[in-house]
Structures are given as C-alpha cells and as structure tokens.
Amino acid sequence: PSQLVTILKNYKDKQYPNIDVAGEVFNEIAINCRCTPRISRAFLRGYVYNRDIQKVIKQNRIVKDGLTDVDVKxxxxxxxxxxxxxxxxASFLRVKPQNYEFETEPYLIxxxxxxxxxxxxxxxxxxxxxxEIENGI
Structure with a gap:
C-alpha cells in the first residue's frame, strides 16, 4: 500500500493541488483499491467531489479490504x-466463465x-x- 499512497499523493498534487486530503484517506483508498492504481485514482476523484471516503467505498460496493459484495457472494x-x-x-453470478476468471477470481486468490x-x-x-464480515468486524 505504501507505493500506492505515493502514487495517489503525486496524482493528487498534479490534478487537485488546492485540495487538502488527509493521510488516512490515502491509506483507506490504498487498502480498498485491489492493488490497482487506476481504481485508486477513481476513488480519489470520488473523494475530491464528495469529501466522504466511506461514501465512495460504499458506492463502489466495497465490503472490506477491497473485496466487493460480488466477491463475498x-x-x-x-x-x-x-x-x-x-x-x-460464473453461472451463479450470471456472467461468462472468462469474465469471472479474469475479473473476480484473481483478487480472491x-x-x-x-x-x-x-x-x-x-x-x-x-x-x-x-x-468477520458476518460479525461486523
């Protein structure tokens, strides 16, 4: 996550130089972006516009640690x-097997x-x- 935080801070400084973002917001994004800079930048953009990182996470259907409601299912x-x-x-999710194999499964592994x-x-x-998620941890 530390490399993602660095990428995010650099992106923020270039794209949104006049907006203050707390360090814990960068950390929260890094934890929940599935180790993907593209997703982390999208989360940061969402935060810049609504200033509520928990709302951004909820809107992206993140349950915990970057895992979505689909991953939990x-x-x-x-x-x-x-x-x-x-x-x-794939049939359970109503997607093609290839979509499941390349979009959902790798992060679970x-x-x-x-x-x-x-x-x-x-x-x-x-x-x-x-x-843990059943018990709300």
Whole structure:
C-alpha cells in the first residue's frame, strides 16, 4: 500500500493541488483499491467531489479490504457447496466463465481466500473472512 499512497499523493498534487486530503484517506483508498492504481485514482476523484471516503467505498460496493459484495457472494457460494467449478460460479453470478476468471477470481486468490485445484475451494482464511464480515468486524 505504501507505493500506492505515493502514487495517489503525486496524482493528487498534479490534478487537485488546492485540495487538502488527509493521510488516512490515502491509506483507506490504498487498502480498498485491489492493488490497482487506476481504481485508486477513481476513488480519489470520488473523494475530491464528495469529501466522504466511506461514501465512495460504499458506492463502489466495497465490503472490506477491497473485496466487493460480488466477491463475498462467490465465497459464500463456494463455501456452501464445498467447492465449485469455474462454470458453476460464473453461472451463479450470471456472467461468462472468462469474465469471472479474469475479473473476480484473481483478487480472491491474491488475498488467499480462494484456491484453485480441480475446483474452486475456499481457504481457511476465506472462511475466517466470512465470519468477520458476518460479525461486523
């Protein structure tokens, strides 16, 4: 996240030199942007216009740590079924398997919440994540 914070600060200084942004806003964006500078800049733009980072996060359907409500649905689906194929998850989400494979799955794997072997399985860390959001942590 520290590299993203640096990128964001530089972007802010060039695009919005007269607007003050607190350090915790940069950190909150870095935590929730899925390690993607393009998304972090979009979140910063949203913050500049409405000055409420929690509202920006909510509008982008972020549940926690960059994971969206769609990511949570995937984890819950896979957990409740004891694993699932790519086609099954894609069908559940009503998207093409390729879209699921390239848009949703990589971040879940990166966060170590999902593993792919013969079929997609939720990890212990993924189960813990679901418990945390269920308990509002």
């Amino acid at each position: 995937v984890l819950e689906y896979i957990n409740s079924n004891g694993g699932a194929s790519k086609a099954s998850v 990166h966060k170590e919440l999902l593993e792919v072997k013969n079929k997609r399985k939720i990890t212990d860390k993924g189960i813990q994540f679901l418990k």
